[in-house]
Every structure is written in C-alpha cells, then in structure tokens.
Amino acid sequence: MANHEASVANETPQFGQPNVRLEVQDFGPVAHANIQLRPLTVFVGPSNTGKTYLALLIYTLHGVFAGFPRFPLPERWYMDLHMPPGYWEPIEIPGKTLEEMRKKLITQRGQIKFSELPHFVHNELVSHINDPNQFSSDLLYRLRYCFDVESELELMRQSSSGRLRVSLNVNDLSGDLWQFAVESSSDEASVSGSVQDILLQGGNRGINSRRNDRLLQLLRQIERAEEIPPLAWHEFLVLLINPDAENQWASDVFYVPAVRGGIMESHRIIASALVGRSSYAGFEPTPQIPTLPGAIADFVRRLILYDERQKNSRLAASEQIAKLAKDLEKNILSGDILIDQSTTGGYPEFVYRPQGIQQSIRLNRTSSMVSELTPIVLFMRGYLKPGDTLIIEEPEAHLHPAAQTQMAKTLAALVRAGVRVVVTTHSDWLLQKMANLVREGELRQAQGEDSEPDASAPWLDPQEVGVWLFKDSQDGEGTTVQEIPFDRVDGLEPEDYADVAETLYNDSAKLQNQLELIKSQGGIINE
Amino acid sequence: MNDMLKYIQDKIGAEHCRQFCSKDNCKVDLSGTPSPRLIVDPESKEGEGLVNYFPDNEKKCDSILFFQSPAGKLVVAPLEFKTGEVKATPISEKLQAAACFAERMIPESCGSICHPILFHAGGLHKDQLKKLNRAKVRFRGAQLTIQTAKCGQSRNLAKALFDGRGQSPDRKKR
Numbered sequence: 001m002a003n004h005e006a007s008v009a010n011e012t013p014q015f016g017q018p019n020v021r022l023e024v025q026d027f028g029p030v031a032h033a034n035i036q037l038r039p040l041t042v043f044v045g046p047s048n049t050g051k052t053y054l055a056l057l058i059y060t061l062h063g064v065f066a067g068f069p070r071f072p073l074p075e076r077w078y079m080d081l082h083m084p085p086g087y088w089e090p091i092e093i094p095g096k097t098l099e100e101m102r103k104k105l106i107t108q109r110g111q112i113k114f115s116e117l118p119h120f121v122h123n124e125l126v127s128h129i130n131d132p133n134q135f136s137s138d139l140l141y142r143l144r145y146c147f148d149v150e151s152e153l154e155l156m157r158q159s160s161s162g163r164l165r166v167s168l169n170v171n172d173l174s175g176d177l178w179q180f181a182v183e184s185s186s187d188e189a190s191v192s193g194s195v196q197d198i199l200l201q202g203g204n205r206g207i208n209s210r211r212n213d214r215l216l217q218l219l220r221q222i223e224r225a226e227e228i229p230p231l232a233w234h235e236f237l238v239l240l241i242n243p244d245a246e247n248q249w250a251s252d253v254f255y256v257p258a259v260r261g262g263i264m265e266s267h268r269i270i271a272s273a274l275v276g277r278s279s280y281a282g283f284e285p286t287p288q289i290p291t292l293p294g295a296i297a298d299f300v301r302r303l304i305l306y307d308e309r310q311k312n313s314r315l316a317a318s319e320q321i322a323k324l325a326k327d328l329e330k331n332i333l334s335g336d337i338l339i340d341q342s343t344t345g346g347y348p349e350f351v352y353r354p355q356g357i358q359q360s361i362r363l364n365r366t367s368s369m370v371s372e373l374t375p376i377v378l379f380m381r382g383y384l385k386p387g388d389t390l391i392i393e394e395p396e397a398h399l400h401p402a403a404q405t406q407m408a409k410t411l412a413a414l415v416r417a418g419v420r421v422v423v424t425t426h427s428d429w430l431l432q433k434m435a436n437l438v439r440e441g442e443l444r445q446a447q448g449e450d451s452e453p454d455a456s457a458p459w460l461d462p463q464e465v466g467v468w469l470f471k472d473s474q475d476g477e478g479t480t481v482q483e484i485p486f487d488r489v490d491g492l493e494p495e496d497y498a499d500v501a502e503t504l505y506n507d508s509a510k511l512q513n514q515l516e517l518i519k520s521q522g523g524i525i526n527e
Numbered sequence: 528m529n530d531m532l533k534y535i536q537d538k539i540g541a542e543h544c545r546q547f548c549s550k551d552n553c554k555v556d557l558s559g560t561p562s563p564r565l566i567v568d569p570e571s572k573e574g575e576g577l578v579n580y581f582p583d584n585e586k587k588c589d590s591i592l593f594f595q596s597p598a599g600k601l602v603v604a605p606l607e608f609k610t611g612e613v614k615a616t617p618i619s620e621k622l623q624a625a626a627c628f629a630e631r632m633i634p635e636s637c638g639s640i641c642h643p644i645l646f647h648a649g650g651l652h653k654d655q656l657k658k659l660n661r662a663k664v665r666f667r668g669a670q671l672t673i674q675t676a677k678c679g680q681s682r683n684l685a686k687a688l689f690d691g692r693g694q695s696p697d698r699k700k701r
Contacts, residue, residue, distance in 0.1 A: 498650030
C-alpha cells in the first residue's frame with residue numbers, strides 16, 4: 001500500500017505519512033471490522049450498520065494519538081512544551097551518552113534506531129504505550145466524550161465475547177511502527193501496546209531543514225550545559241521521534257456531522273440556551289442540561305469561535321485549501337458565505353450572498369443545500385491545513401446529483417492538498433465520480449504526467465482510496481466490513497446499489513408490460 | 528401436460544424440448560413457476576434442429592419456456608443468458624426471434640402473454656438498464672420491455688415472472 005504524501009508539502013517526510021489500520025470487535029453495531037485509513041476513506045452501506053460509529057471512533061483516536069504519528073507520544077508531551085522551564089524536573093544524562101548520541105546522529109547519516117536511545121529514555125517512552133493510566137484512560141475518556149455515553153460499555157455490541165476491542169496498527173515506508181489495543185468488558189479494561197525498533201530521523205538530512213537545524217541547536221545546547229536543560233532535552237526527543245512534530249500541535253481532526261444543516265440554523269439558540277441556564281448555577285438546583293456527543297459539541301464550538309481573522313499563522317499551503325473553498329462556493333453554492341461578527345460579543349452570524357446580488361440572506365431562509373455546505377466551506381476557509389483529517393457524514397446531503405459530483409471533486413482536491421478525508425455516504429453519484437477521479441489518476445500515471453496538484457482537475461491514485469462496505473448479517477450477528485476494491489469497469493459502487501436500480505427497473509418493466517397487455521387486448525390507455 | 532402444451536410440443540418436436548433451463552454458468556431456478564411446463568432449446572442439435580424457425584444462428588436465445596398461468600393464459604418466456612458484457616440490441620434481437628417463434632407455435636385463438644427475460648451474472652449499470660428499457664420485444668401487438676434476473680439466484684425465474692406479491696402479471700381485474 002502506497003503511503004500518502006502531501007503533494008503540496010515542501011518538506012516531504014522521509015518515511016512517508018504513517019498508514020493506520022484500525023480493527024474493532026463488537027463495537028456499536030459492528031461485529032468485526034479491519035479497515036485501513038487511506039487519504040480518502042469512504043464508508044458505505046445501509047443505515048444502522050455502524051458507519052458513523054467508526055467515523056466517530058477515528059475522530060476519537062485521532063484526538064488520543066495526536067493524529068497517528070510515527071511514535072505515539074502522549075498528548076501531554078506536546079502540551080508540556082508550552083510550560084515554563086521551572087515546570088520540568090532536571091534530567092540527568094551522562095555526558096558520554098550525549099556524546100554517543102551526537103556521534104550517531106552525525107555519523108550515521110542522521111539516523112539512529114529507537115533502541116539506541118539511552119535506556120531510561122527508551123524505557124520511559126515504551127512504558128507510555130503500555131501504561132493503563134496513559135493512552136487507555138485517555139481513550140476511554142474520549143470515547144465517553146465523543147459518543148456521549150457514561151461508560152464505554154454502552155458502546156459494546158451484545159455478543160458471546162462480552163468484550164469490546166479496538167486496536168491500531170501504524171506503519172510507514174520503513175515498516176511497522178507501533179501497535180496499540182484496548183479491550184473492555186464488564187469485568188475489566190486492559191491495554192497492550194508495542195513499539196518496533198523504528199528508525200528515527202536525525203539532524204543532517206537535506207529535508208525538513210528547519211527542524212533539523214533546531215535538533216542540532218538543541219543538541220549543542222544540551223552538550224554545553226553543565227546541567228541538562230530538561231525542556232531542551234524534552235523538545236529534542238519530541239523532534240527526534242516525530243519528524244513532523246513541529247506541526248503536531250496544529251495537526252487536527254474535524255468532524256462535520258450529518259445534522260450540520262440543523263445546527264447551522266440553530267447554533268445561536270443552542271448557545272443562548274446553555275448560557276441562559278448557566279446563570280442559575282449556585283442559586284437553584286442545577287438544571288438537567290441535555291448533553292451532546294463530543295464530536296458535535298466540538299463542531300458547535302468551532303462555529304461559535306470561528307474567526308478567519310486569526311489565520312495569520314497558518315501555513316501557506318492552506319491558502320490552497322481556502323481557494324478550494326472559494327471554488328466550492330462558486331461552483332455549487334453560486335454565492336458566498338459571509339461572516340458577520342458585528343453582533344454582541346463577536347458571536348458570528350453566517351449569511352449567504354448569492355452571486356450578483358448585494359443582499360445577504362440568513363441561513364434559515366436559504367435552501368437546505370446552503371446550510372449543509374456552509375460548515376464545510378467555513379472549515380476549509382478557516383481551519384483546514386495539510387496533514388489534518390476531515391470527517392464528513394454524508395457530504396452529498398441535500399445536493400443535486402451534479403453538485404454531488406462536484407463535491408467528489410472537492411474531496412479529491414482536498415486529498416491532493418494533503419488533507420486526510422473520511423466520509424460516510426449513500427450516494428452512487430459521489431462514488432461514481434470518485435471512481436472517475438481514480439480512472440483520471442490511472443490515465444495520468446499511464447501518460448507519465450506529473451503529479452502536481454491542480455485544483456481544477458483533481459485526481460486520485462487507486463491506492464489512495466479505500467471504500468469500505470458495511471454489511472448487516474441479517475441474523476443478529478452484527479455488521480461486518482469489507483473493502484470494495486477499485487475496478488476499472490465497475491468502479492467503487494457496492495453491488496446492492498445496482499440491485500436497487502435493477503429492482504426499480506423490473507418494477508417499471510412489469511408495469512409497462514401490463515399496460516401493453518391491456519392495450520394489445522383493446523383496452524384504453526391514455527398515451 | 529395439458530392439451531395446449533402438448534399441441535405446442537408436438538408442433539415443435541419433443542426432441543427439441545428439455546427438462547431444465549440452465550446453461551453453462553447461468554443457473555435458472557424453476558421453483559415457484561407453474562407446472563406442467565415446456566422448455567424448448569432453440570439451439571437443439573437433434574435432427575435438423577430448429578433451423579427452419581431460427582435461420583440466423585446469431586439470433587437464437589438460450590431457452591423458451593411455455594406454461595399455463597394460474598389465470599389460464601398461456602405464458603411464453605424467452606430467456607437469454609449473459610455472463611459477460613450485456614448489450615441491449617443483440618439481446619433484444621434474440622428475444623424477438625423467440626417471440627416470433629412463439630407467435631407461430633401458439634394458435635391465434637389461445638390467449639397468451641410473453642415475458643422476455645435476460646438472465647445476467649453481474650450487476651447491471653443504469654445505462655445498460657436504460658438501453659434495455661428502450662429495446663422492446665414485439666409480441667402479438669404489444670411492445671414488451673425486457674425483464675432481468677440474476678443467474679444462480681434462488682427462485683430467479685419466479686421473481687421475474689411474478690410481481691412482489693406473487694401475482695401473475697395477467698392477474699384478473701377486480
């Protein structure tokens with residue numbers, strides 16, 4: 001399986017972007033699934049088969065593991081870098097060890113193995129992935145948060161195993177990187193993980209020079225200091241272990257739920273209701289405030305805090321994504337989404353202005369298509385950047401078939417821009433267009449064309465796309481998930497879509513034939 | 528076998544009739560279809576075969592089924608099996624040849640209906656269905672639409688012949 005490399009990124013990671021394989025057992029309606037996250041991952045299948053469950057699980061895991069890096073450092077390792085130096089405990093590292101590391105980094109073409117790190121560092125890092133107090137507690141907490149459940153056991157499918165299992169396997173061009181699994185039953189929750197002896201990227205490679213300069217600068221600082229500056233040592237390790245760690249804090253995941261249209265029209269009411277109730281705190285018994293799944297709460301929060309004026313620090317490449325949003329506005333919405341932040345407290349109001357008209361229209365007076373697309377446009381304009389993951393439930397919702405095919409082009413263009421995209425869908429139009437974009441990719445490859453991104457003519461590599469069919473067993477045994485491999489003739493469509501079309505056709509044929517029979521027997525039929 | 532089926536069998540020749548419809552990789556499940564029935568093999572090699580009725584070798588369908596419906600009509604179902612590419616025009620031509628053959632075999636006084644059916648092995652694309660919908664088969668003045676069924680599926684013939692409620696398309700008026 002090819003690795004996804006962001007075409008627009010100036011500094012291509014040496015090992016490629018990590019591949020993620022996710023396996024679940026008895027999770028929600030899903031009895032078993034083993035899927036690989038691709039640059040474009042598509043979940044198809046009937047309703048109530050668990051597509052949203054897995055999409056939410058990806059959102060959850062992305063948050064826990066900070067976007068599936070080469071080495072799963074706990075989130076606090078990144079967060080701690082923002083703490084003042086006094087926060088850190090001094091770390092004693094023998095000068096000899098440092099000298100050895102420096103030599104290895106310089107002489108071994110900038111590469112050292114994980115096992116070559118000082119033992120105490122090695123052990124501490126490995127212990128994180130097996131520590132029930134680290135990732136597993138983070139994961140269980142985030143599962144409860146994202147799915148709005150009091151216990152993860154509410155997510156467990158009733159089965160003979162009585163055990164919910166989620167496991168991750170991450171690899172890249174250099175091979176397997178790490179594994180992590182958590183199991184939960186009514187008796188216990190257990191966690192297991194392992195890290196391979198991965199090759200760490202050192203400081204003298206020609207790529208990612210800013211990071212490498214910083215690595216060597218830190219190493220010199222550590223060497224010069226009589227007492228090792230713990231913050232410098234910590235930052236050194238973070239940079240060494242995760243080549244793209246500089247951007248790790250900003251690497252993010254966005255969930256655009258199926259209910260986005262309704263939320264776009266009512267988020268002010270939701271927010272004002274919550275604020276209104278909060279004023280009772282301490283004076284009256286705390287009212288029962290209904291809760292939202294965390295993924296939806298995050299979505300609402302991002303809308304409330306939306307401010308494109310804070311985009312200054314964003315990477316230049318994300319300008320390309322903002323341009324894709326403009327194309328989406330032009331080609332599908334035929335108008336612009338505007339933000340009115342003049343309201344009290346800067347609470348944003350999103351309005352739609354059709355092309356050629358000077359008047360803005362509030363979303364609750366526009367077509368449902370506008371409400372559906374507005375958050376996608378906003379996230380592309382204001383949040384998304386290469387390396388991020390965008391999860392959209394049913395991107396085809398409320399779109400005309402032509403607009404659905406345009407949406408497929410936008411998703412492909414996002415992939416080309418380095419965004420990992422996950423969608424759930426029921427749309428054969430979307431899948432047909434995706435298949436054509438893959439054929440386009442094959443054609444480009446056959447013609448030896450360069451792979452420069454072109455937003456106006458996006459394409460997909462067959463290996464970049466993973467379409468996963470969720471199938472209900474019909475006998476209470478739960479959903480199983482299998483891949484629909486790309487076929488040059490049949491494309492990416494699940495078989496049952498053709499069955500639905502054929503059933504409709506045969507219904508039509510039978511009715512036509514009955515009418516013909518009456519007509520041929522002298523009956524009167526209005527032509 | 529009732530008189531009408533016997534009459535048709537005698538006219539065609541019993542040596543050209545079979546007990547089953549299936550061919551090669553396409554299995555047709557006869558369960559659920561009325562019995563007695565007559566299954567004619569247009570490609571029969573017995574004697575001179577049916578060359579007089581099907582002079583164009585390219586326009587022979589795979590099987591022709593005759594039976595009496597519960598409502599008393601004689602039903603003829605020309606069947607074409609396709610495990611490869613589905614092209615509407617040659618399929619309709621084969622089914623049309625079978626419909627013409629049936630018109631010659633069935634006495635004019637006998638009330639009859641025709642169900643041209645394509646059995647296929649894979650999914651049909653919407654474009655293919657659209658073309659099939661336009662490729663009509665004429666039978667006794669009616670322009671009939673080709674129905675489809677999947678090879679190997681349980682009760683595939685009965686599903687094609689009868690509607691979802693198990694009713695024959697020539698059901699009597701209320």
